Amino acid sequence: MSIAADAPFLVIEADVSAPFEPGHIGAGARRCIPIVGGRVSGQVAGEIIPGGADWQTIHDDGNLQIEAHYAFRTADGDIVEVISSGVRSGPPDVLARLGAGEAVDPSLYYFRTSIRFRTGAPRLAHLNWKLGIAKGARRPGGVRLEVFEVL
Structure with missing residues (x-):
């Protein structure tokens, strides 16, 4: 196995709005970040449909488990569902800066997700059987994920 690097x-590039926090669940504090739009570019392009969310578990050390679920629409009107599961970790001071919404150099923290896709569009059916690994960067107002195919 290898990754097309x-x-x-x-x-x-997902745009997000202000998070809300349902509270502590024993394994960590929960936070939900609504996904309100954005763009997808590359082999498939489209606009992210508002209404998705990134559900996070924040551990006592500040590290995160991430579960995001959203969709995008291509210019042809095809819908692609995105399911992303991953982690974001780093030194406490860096994580605090990210939590405060600051722009932080992505080389200072680890942000990776595995990504699956679902679509009923015949021309995009190959996405249903593709696994991606994303290198992420948290930006003020959003997230940027570079998605690489697992070969």
């Missing part, structure tokens, strides 16, 4: 096959 020469270039991402997709770049996802």
